[in-house]
Structure formats: structure tokens, C-alpha cells
Amino acid sequence: MRQVRIVMVGDVDAGKSTILGRLLVDIGQVTPARLAELESSSAKRGVPVEYSFLLDAFQIERDQAITLDITRVWVRMPEHDYVFVDAPGHRELIRNLLSGASEVDAAVMVIAADEGITLQTSKQFLFMRGCGFTKLLVAINKLDLVDDQQRVFEERSAQARAFLGQIGIEPFAMVPVSARTGENIASKVPGAWWSGPSLLDALGAIEVDRARSSGPLRFIVQDVYRRGASRLVAGRLDSGRLRAGERIVFWPLQTSAVVERIIDWPDELQQAIAGESVAIELDERIFVDRGATASHPDDAPLLGQALEAEVVWLAHDELRVGEGLRLRIGTREVPVSVQHINEVVDPDTVEPMQAEHVRSGDVAIVTLTSRELIAADGAHVSGSLSRFVLVREGTIVAGGRVRAVVARPRSEGATNVTAQTSSVGAWERTVRNGHTGGVFWLTGLPSSGKSTIAMTVQRMLFDRGRHVYVLDGDTLRTTLNVDLGFSDDDRTENVRRTAAVAGVFAEAGFIVISALVSPFAADRERARGFYPERFFEIHVACDLPTAEERDVKGLYKRARAGEIAHFTGVSSPYEVPQSPDLLIETARETVHESVARLMEFIVAKTKL
Amino acid sequence: MADAVLDDLDELEARTVFILREAFACVAPLAMLWSIGKDSTALLWMVRKAFLGDVPFPVVLLDTGMEFNEVYAFRDWLVGEWNLPIVNQQCAPESEVDQTLPPAARHAARKTAGLRDLIARENYRGIILGIRRDEQAIRAKERIFSPRNADGSWDPRSQPPELWDYFPYEVPDGAHVRIHPLLHWTELDIWRYTRREGIPFVPLYLARDGKRFRSLGESNITFPIPSDAATVDAVIAELERTREPERAGRSMDSETEDAFERLRTSGYM
Numbered sequence: 012m013r014q015v016r017i018v019m020v021g022d023v024d025a026g027k028s029t030i031l032g033r034l035l036v037d038i039g040q041v042t043p044a045r046l047a048e049l050e051s052s053s054a055k056r057g058v059p060v061e062y063s064f065l066l067d068a069f070q071i072e073r074d075q076a077i078t079l080d081i082t083r084v085w086v087r088m089p090e091h092d093y094v095f096v097d098a099p100g101h102r103e104l105i106r107n108l109l110s111g112a113s114e115v116d117a118a119v120m121v122i123a124a125d126e127g128i129t130l131q132t133s134k135q136f137l138f139m140r141g142c143g144f145t146k147l148l149v150a151i152n153k154l155d156l157v158d159d160q161q162r163v164f165e166e167r168s169a170q171a172r173a174f175l176g177q178i179g180i181e182p183f184a185m186v187p188v189s190a191r192t193g194e195n196i197a198s199k200v201p202g203a204w205w206s207g208p209s210l211l212d213a214l215g216a217i218e219v220d221r222a223r224s225s226g227p228l229r230f231i232v233q234d235v236y237r238r239g240a241s242r243l244v245a246g247r248l249d250s251g252r253l254r255a256g257e258r259i260v261f262w263p264l265q266t267s268a269v270v271e272r273i274i275d276w277p278d279e280l281q282q283a284i285a286g287e288s289v290a291i292e293l294d295e296r297i298f299v300d301r302g303a304t305a306s307h308p309d310d311a312p313l314l315g316q317a318l319e320a321e322v323v324w325l326a327h328d329e330l331r332v333g334e335g336l337r338l339r340i341g342t343r344e345v346p347v348s349v350q351h352i353n354e355v356v357d358p359d360t361v362e363p364m365q366a367e368h369v370r371s372g373d374v375a376i377v378t379l380t381s382r383e384l385i386a387a388d389g390a391h392v393s394g395s396l397s398r399f400v401l402v403r404e405g406t407i408v409a410g411g412r413v414r415a416v417v418a419r420p421r422s423e424g425a426t427n428v429t430a431q432t433s434s435v436g437a438w439e440r441t442v443r444n445g446h447t448g449g450v451f452w453l454t455g456l457p458s459s460g461k462s463t464i465a466m467t468v469q470r471m472l473f474d475r476g477r478h479v480y481v482l483d484g485d486t487l488r489t490t491l492n493v494d495l496g497f498s499d500d501d502r503t504e505n506v507r508r509t510a511a512v513a514g515v516f517a518e519a520g521f522i523v524i525s526a527l528v529s530p531f532a533a534d535r536e537r538a539r540g541f542y543p544e545r546f547f548e549i550h551v552a553c554d555l556p557t558a559e560e561r562d563v564k565g566l567y568k569r570a571r572a573g574e575i576a577h578f579t580g581v582s583s584p585y586e587v588p589q590s591p592d593l594l595i596e597t598a599r600e601t602v603h604e605s606v607a608r609l610m611e612f613i614v615a616k617t618k619l
Numbered sequence: 620m621a622d623a624v625l626d627d628l629d630e631l632e633a634r635t636v637f638i639l640r641e642a643f644a645c646v647a648p649l650a651m652l653w654s655i656g657k658d659s660t661a662l663l664w665m666v667r668k669a670f671l672g673d674v675p676f677p678v679v680l681l682d683t684g685m686e687f688n689e690v691y692a693f694r695d696w697l698v699g700e701w702n703l704p705i706v707n708q709q710c711a712p713e714s715e716v717d718q719t720l721p722p723a724a725r726h727a728a729r730k731t732a733g734l735r736d737l738i739a740r741e742n743y744r745g746i747i748l749g750i751r752r753d754e755q756a757i758r759a760k761e762r763i764f765s766p767r768n769a770d771g772s773w774d775p776r777s778q779p780p781e782l783w784d785y786f787p788y789e790v791p792d793g794a795h796v797r798i799h800p801l802l803h804w805t806e807l808d809i810w811r812y813t814r815r816e817g818i819p820f821v822p823l824y825l826a827r828d829g830k831r832f833r834s835l836g837e838s839n840i841t842f843p844i845p846s847d848a849a850t851v852d853a854v855i856a857e858l859e860r861t862r863e864p865e866r867a868g869r870s871m872d873s874e875t876e877d878a879f880e881r882l883r884t885s886g887y888m
Contacts, residue, residue: 013627014803042862082759083752085805092805114783142782224623233640238671245669247637252623276671286625288636290671301644325780339785342644400782405789410782 021121032062037197226250249394262386302343313416322411383476440520448517455551484527514541646745659749771886
């Protein structure tokens with residue numbers, strides 16, 4: 012049966028658990044044996060029949076008559092299964108409230124008639140809005156404690172409506188109840204002043220938002236599985252629909268391919284819709300990994316290196332400008348820092364305030380920046396690219412919603428430049444950079460594709476926040492190696508100098524991709540000596556006729572005509588690597604495939 | 620165009636598959652407990668769905684030697700049928716568990732000890748379990764990713780937040796995280812799904828001579844309920860009507876008011 016998930020919120024003692032316990036009893040879902048057990052548990056503690064004991068399962072909860080952690084109660088009705096999430100009202104248990112609130116379809120806010128809206132109640136309203144909740148029913152409870160029920164109900168309702176109006180929430184219903192006496196919970200009291208619905212009837216009006224297949228396609232990549240020769244991209248459609256044969260783009264790297272098959276093992280689908288977990292096979296081998304999100308080409312998410320977001324801060328200590336955290340959005344995790352605290356919402360007045368820091372339980376608007384490109388959605392697209400969490404040392408410290416994506420971060424002030432290598436250890440650099448340095452030495456015939464692949468991979472790594480630099484043979488010959496020609500000795504020196512520079516860059520934490528013909532095996536072996544920890548020989552292989560046919564710079568033609576001496580492949584030998592760390596065959600694979608294989612190789616070899 | 624929506628079983632299944640894939644991508648090494656009951660067998664089927672026919676981590680039975688013969692027979696058959704990477708973990712004898720627990724709970728505590736031994740030996744950082752929130756009030760308070768202390772114990776008073784489908788993956792050295800991909804399912808959902816997908820189950824769940832098992836535990840502490848439900852359809856019809864709790868036949872749950880809470884905080888499943 013379809014589940015409708017409802018969270019119960021309200022201040023401590025407003026009677027949330029009691030309402031639920033009463034509801035279970037009134038609709039006949041509690042067995043006589045369980046009721047008897049309840050009566051004896053209550054008697055043991057010297058209280059009248061305590062309906063909340065049906066929910067409060069922990070000893071300490073029963074002893075102190077409070078709810079400690081969220082719990083869930085199933086109420087089976089003919090049209091729906093209602094799952095009530097009972098969340099505690101205590102201030103220190105806000106994180107539990109949010110854990111409950113983030114998974115539900117609607118909320119019931121319980122306000123005690125004798126108390127009205129307390130500071131805790133207003134804070135909870137703000138959290139609800141912070142989480143994107145607008146479906147709210149207000150129950151004014153404990154009307155059995157007041158004399159003029161109708162007048163008190165009307166006063167409390169008006170107060171709640173005014174408060175909610177200030178923060179932009181329109182409740183879909185307001186109902187009077189009395190949990191202790193069972194009035195207006197599961198059924199109306201005959202002949203009473205109230206002519207509206209009972210609580211249970213009012214809940215029937217909830218319209219549930221399911222994952223939206225009419226929204227833009229967002230396929231969140233969780234993993235890539237290899238099955239035989241196939242690579243299957245596994246993930247979930249957060250919104251939209253996907254059909255076999257469609258072209259999709261993976262963000263933020265913007266690789267693109269056509270969906271060949273959609274697999275819902277053991278079946279194959281022609282189409283998948285929002286909410287489904289599937290695996291897809293692409294027509295071409297492109298670079299895709301966990302953290303990417305696919306869309307249709309004309310319906311992309313926003314891309315940027317800064318987010319403006321509304322966050323609910325859950326950690327005990329304060330959040331300050333400059334703090335480094337990890338942002339998890341979709342399946343992507345990137346380091347961010349808090350660039351600016353734009354405003355903090357005052358829970359008393361609901362007015363925005365300027366503040367230097369965000370305290371535990373505050374709702375704030377902040378600007379987060381990252382070195383990496385982030386794909387995100389604004390509030391108009393439901394799904395995980397519009398909401399995120401912030402993580403510190405493995406613990407979730409905030410939940411938030413994206414308000415805007417800023418293309419470039421504002422200036423961050425002076426960057427600390429470290430002049431002396433010796434005072435900073437390699438490991439410190441690695442930790443700060445989030446990856447190790449390394450030399451990826453591309454060798455191959457002229458026009459085999461080294462520069463093309465190196466440049467594309469450099470762009471992708473850069474967009475993923477990696478420190479990366481390409482040392483291109485031709486470019487270096489115009490500067491560092493301008494004095495060198497193409498004799499065997501000069502070639503050896505050319506490789507030596509380039510390798511020395513590559514080693515320094517790698518030492519400094521960079522991923523260096525060098526693109527040099529480097530035809531002699533002995534020279535390449537010497538190059539390894541400049542950074543033996545992480546030096547990888549990558550053979551960009553291509554047969555001579557294909558390379559000659561490409562002849563990107565027209566050099567083969569000139570070599571054949573005798574205009575260039577010592578041209579590798581024509582008038583000078585190329586010593587094929589005997590056991591390269593990676594072999595890329597550009598005559599056999601597409602550029603996308605070659606790029607994907609080098610990306611995967613570099614990402615794996617420079618992992619923390 | 621009309622907004623196409625998944626039916627409820629598809630939605631439950633998709634979420635479970637999502638959770639399993641998150642666990643596999645972010646926690647290693649990983650193992651799954653298979654009690655051979657209806658829930659963990661349905662979960663095993665969804666593991667195969669998530670990983671396209673494979674079961675990419677060991678599947679562990681915490682064996683007290685007290686399971687029903689039918690349970691062992693079903694295990695041996697399905698291991699062959701689905702090519703499961705099974706590990707049979709023998710549990711410590713009753714004499715080695717907390718003697719202040721009531722008698723039936725002591726049997727359950729043997730499983731806790733078996734799990735502790737398994738984790739200590741294999742250094743698992745993640746354990747996947749097929750528990751559901753609607754089974755029992757203490758389990759209703761569980762998180763999907765539930766961190767455990769180094770001794771396997773659970774501190775329900777300081778559970779980390781779990782927002783939307785963002786789970787805490789990082790596990791301190793020596794500790795582990797329990798992963799619960801079935802928390803959002805009900806008993807009725809499991810049976811309807813078992814019927815739809817044609818998932819095999821131990822025949823003890825169906826009535827014979829006016830009795831059937833609604834929940835399967837060790838043979839000495841689990842009792843059948845009166846029932847004429849001899850087919851899956853009849854079981855579903857019975858569950859749609861009943862008000863009796865699922866674990867009524869489990870004596871360990873009800874020996875004392877706090878029996879189950881004590882078991883769980885010390886590391887029981």
C-alpha cells in the first residue's frame with residue numbers, strides 16, 4: 012500500500028506521542044493484550060493510562076515521560092498506510108527532528124492550547140522551512156484543559172496563521188484536538204461546536220509529491236560496475252525520465268554519450284522514470300564515475316564554484332567564516348569553505364540578522380565556495396541536486412538547500428604562497444590538495460594523439476579541483492629547450508630537462524602530464540628517476556600509416572620530402588615501450604575512450 | 620504529459636537498491652547477515668538486483684546450531700541455486716553470554732557474540748541487515764546507517780543525523796556501521812513483494828495442521844501461531860486482517876519490559 016509519511020513536531024509536552032497512541036487505540040489497531048500491557052506499565056509508574064507508552068519504547072522514555080529519538084508508527088487505513096514519524100521536541104534533539112523531517116511528505120505541528128507558540132515551536136517551524144517543507148497541518152491540542160474551547164482554539168489558530176504567514180507557509184488545515192480524552196482525533200465528537208474535520212480526516216487531504224517524472228532528467232551516478240566487457244553505470248533517477256537511445260551529458264565534466272541499454276536486472280527497460288534505481292550501458296566508453304549526474308543536453312543543472320544556500324546548523328560548536336567542510340550533493344563530495352555568512356534568521360522575530368557566526372540550531376543563509384566545479388539545481392527542481400549536507404570529520408553537521416549557484420567565487424583574499432619546499436612535507440601537500448602528485452609520461456609517435464588527450468584530460472582534472480599541468484614537448488622547445496635540436500644527444504637532453512621539471516612539479520603536489528615523443532627507452536627510464544614514487548610510462552600507440560595520415564602539423568610530409576632530418580618514424584627510430592604502465596591505442600579507440608581510460612588511470616593513481 | 624509514478628513496491632525496492640549501492644560504494648569491507656528468514660531472503664534478492672545478478676560480499680549465517688531443519692535445508696538449496704558466497708559463523712555457547720538476561724534472551728545474546736567474533740576476525744566495517752522498523756518499537760528508532768562502538772554496542776541516545784538520503788559513511792577504526800536497507804518496509808510489503816517477484820522462502824511460513832510460523836528464530840524459543848494460511852495469497856490476506864504483532868511467537872521479546880532494548884543496545888541485530 013502507498014505510504015504517506017507524516018512527521019509530528021511541536022514543543023516537548025505538547026502531546027505528540029499521546030495523539031499518536033490515542034489514534035492507534037481509536038482505530039482499533041492495538042490488541043486487547045497490548046492495551047492491558049499499557050495499563051500495567053502506566054500503573055507501575057503511578058500515572059493514568061499513558062497512551063504515549065505505545066510509542067516511547069525505551070525505558071528512560073517511559074520513566075521520564077519524554078520521547079528521545081524519532082520513532083515511526085504505521086497506521087493502516089483503507090486508502091493509505093500512514094507512517095507517522097514521532098520526533099522529539101527537546102532542543103538538544105534537533106538533529107533527530109531533522110532526521111525525521113527530511114524523509115516525510117507532510118508535518119503535523121502540535122501546539123498546546125494552554126501554551127500557544129513557544130520559542131521551540133517557532134524554531135521548529137523555521138527548520139521545517141529550511142528543509143523545504145510547506146505541507147503543514149496545525150493541531151491545537153489539550154483543549155480539555157481550557158474552559159472556552161472555541162475561543163481559545165480561534166485565538167491559537169490566528170496566532171499560528173500569523174506566524175506562519177511571516178515565514179511564507181500556508182497550513183493546509185487547522186484542527187482542534189484533545190488527545191487525553193480522544194476528542195476529534197480519529198472521529199468527530201457528535202454535537203460539538205467544531206464543524207470541521209477530525210485530525211484523521213484532515214490528513215486524508217494530503218497530496219503526496221512523488222519523484223517527478225515530468226521534471227528534468229537527473230540521473231545520479233552511484234557507481235560503475237564491470238560485467239565482462241560491459242561497463243554499467245548504476246544510479247537513481249531523481250527526476251525526469253530516460254529512454255534507451257537518448258543522448259545524455261554527465262556533469263560537471265560534460266562528457267556525453269548515447270544510452271544503449273537500461274537494465275533493471277534481470278530485465279531490460281525501454282524507459283526508466285523518476286524514483287527508479289537502474290544501470291545503464293552507453294554506446295561509447297567515456298569517463299564517468301561516482302559523483303556525476305546525467306541530464307538531457309538541453310536541460311542541464313547549474314554549474315559553478317560557489318553556492319548560496321539556506322542551511323540548518325546542527326553541530327554543537329559555531330560555524331564561522333573560513334571554515335572548511337565537505338559538501339555532499341547528489342553522490343558527489345567536494346571540499347568547500349564558508350566564504351560569507353549572509354544572514355542568520357532570528358527565531359523570535361523571524362527577521363534576518365547580520366552575524367559573524369552561526370550557532371547550533373540556527374537557520375542561516377551562507378555562501379560556500381569550492382575549487383571544484385559543482386553541478387546543482389535551484390529550488391525549482393526537486394531532488395538531490397537542490398539539497399545537500401555539510402560534513403565534518405565524517406559527521407553530518409548541516410542540512411541545506413541551494414538558493415543560487417554563483418559562477419565564480421568572489422575574491423578570497425591573499426593566498427598563502429609557500430616559498431620553501433623543505434618546510435612543507437609531501438604528505439601535508441597531499442592532504443591539502445586532496446590528491447597526490449605524479450608524473451604521467453605520454454610517449455608515442457608524432458601525431459599519435461598525445462597532446463590532444465593530455466589537454467582534454469587536463470581540463471577535466473582541473474574542473475575536478477586537481478592541481479594539474481601539461482608539459483608539452485613542442486611548447487617547451489620554444490622556451491626551456493630552445494637551444495636543443497633533434498640529434499640523438501639533443502633528444503636525450505630534451506627528455507632529461509623535461510623530466511627534471513616534471514619531477515619538481517610532482518614534488519610540489521601537481522599532476523603532471525607530459526606529452527613528448529621521447530623515442531628512446533633509456534631516456535624514459537632516466538626520466539623515471541626524477542620522481543620514482545609516482546612515475547607512469549603511458550604509451551600512446553598508433554601505427555605509422557595512421558599517424559602519417561593524420562599528420563596534424565604537416566611534419567611527416569616534410570620529413571618524407573627530406574626537409575626535416577631525424578624525424579621519428581621516418582628517419583629516426585622509435586623504441587616501443589616493452590611494458591608501459593598504461594597502453595592507449597588511438598588508432599583503435601575513439602578520443603573519448605582514450606580520454607576516459609587515462610582519466611580513470613590518473614584518478615586511481617593519485618588517490619589520497 | 621501525465622506524471623508517471625512508480626507503484627509502491629517499485630518505490631520501496633528502488634530505495635533499497637539505492638541504499639545497497641551506497642553501502643557498496645562507500646564502506647569496505649562489507650558483509651551481509653542472512654538469517655534465512657523471509658526478510659533477509661527478499662533483501663538478498665534485491666542485492667542481486669542492485670549488482671546485476673552478483674552478490675559482491677559474503678553472506679553470513681550466525682549459526683547457533685538451533686535453527687529448524689527446514690531452515691538449514693533451505694539454506695543449502697538456495698546457496699547452490701543463487702551461487703551465494705556463504706559464511707557459516709558458529710556462535711559462542713550459552714554459558715559465555717550475560718547470565719542476568721532472561722533465558723530466551725540468552726539465546727539471542729549468543730548471536731550477538733557470534734557477530735562480535737565475526738567482525739573481530741574479518742575486520743568488517745559494514746554489516747548489512749534485513750531488519751524493519753515496523754517489527755518492533757526499538758527497531759523503529761533505527762537509522763539506515765547506524766554506527767556501532769568498537770564493542771558492537773548501540774547508543775540510541777546519540778544517533779547521528781541522517782538527512783534525505785545522505786548517510787554517514789565514515790567509520791572510526793575498530794568500529795563498524797550497521798546498514799539497514801529494509802527499514803522502510805512492512806511485513807505485508809515483504810510478502811507482497813515476495814509474491815510478485817517469486818522469491819523462494821522457508822516452507823515453515825505456510826500453515827500445516829492449523830499452525831504456521833510468522834517469524835522464524837531458533838527452534839527452542841520460537842513458536843507457531845494458529846493459522847490456516849497455506850499459500851502466500853492466504854498469508855497476505857491474513858496479515859491484512861490481523862492486529863497481532865509479528866513477533867508474538869518470539870519469547871525473547873516479551874520476557875521483561877526492557878528485554879529487547881537491552882539486547883539491542885549491547886549489539887543484537
